[in-house]
Amino acid sequence: MTVLELTQLTHWKMINNGDLELPVTGVYTGDLLSYVMGNGSSGQAWITMQTHQNVIAICSLKEFSLLILVDNNALDAEALESAVENDINVLVSPLPAFETVKKLVQLGF
Amino acid sequence: MTIKTYDLIAKDFTNAGSISSDIKKIAKSYDLPQDMIRRIAIACYEAEINMIIHSVGGNIHLTIDDDWVSIDFRDKGPGIDDLELAMTPGWTTASTDAQSMGFGAGMGLPNIKKNVDTFELLSSPKGTLLRIGFKRKGEHV
Numbered sequence: 001m002t003v004l005e006l007t008q009l010t011h012w013k014m015i016n017n018g019d020l021e022l023p024v025t026g027v028y029t030g031d032l033l034s035y036v037m038g039n040g041s042s043g044q045a046w047i048t049m050q051t052h053q054n055v056i057a058i059c060s061l062k063e064f065s066l067l068i069l070v071d072n073n074a075l076d077a078e079a080l081e082s083a084v085e086n087d088i089n090v091l092v093s094p095l096p097a098f099e100t101v102k103k104l105v106q107l108g109f
Numbered sequence: 110m111t112i113k114t115y116d117l118i119a120k121d122f123t124n125a126g127s128i129s130s131d132i133k134k135i136a137k138s139y140d141l142p143q144d145m146i147r148r149i150a151i152a153c154y155e156a157e158i159n160m161i162i163h164s165v166g167g168n169i170h171l172t173i174d175d176d177w178v179s180i181d182f183r184d185k186g187p188g189i190d191d192l193e194l195a196m197t198p199g200w201t202t203a204s205t206d207a208q209s210m211g212f213g214a215g216m217g218l219p220n221i222k223k224n225v226d227t228f229e230l231l232s233s234p235k236g237t238l239l240r241i242g243f244k245r246k247g248e249h250v
Binding site for chain 1: 125126127130133147151154155159210211214215216217223
């Protein structure tokens, strides 16, 4: 599934888009950044409730296909600016983390 | 061959990760194996964040030659009190503020050690030197 297809199927709000044709190879959930750095893999969608600029640095370093914020959280202003600069796909789910994950499982992840 | 030095400013969370991103870009330009680039990115990010959270500032020095990718993280203090504790997974001295941002999981140094081929850590109140190396030829130890 591509990022574009995932955004269409979830109807979650896209607040920045980079390459929407990137394949989403899996999903990683976590808010402790060292665990995300150590255990996430490139191509995955990353679900988190962290919204500061460093999240974008991690997306870029790990080459995640997509960042999904939960509970209607928005990115901080600097983080959004950085997402734009780095072409990071960012989606906002209105659901809490568990329901967000459940939705992605329903979609086949 | 590449030799490059970056200045790192303490508590500068805004730019955290930017030096690691640049090092990763340079590593990619050398056409290093994908796995090595991944390991370099993880180790550099953790070390850069450690310096931002804990040190009073310092610099990061990258050298790439035919055999090795070597990176030194040198700060000007205040040093690590207990190196053995610092290497223990889950141990952290990060502030509550840093932890609320998702830093300070106590996995930084263990994550670094797991991903490098050589690891040296020296510390005194005057400063800490973390020197990590990735061998371009041969196996990941």
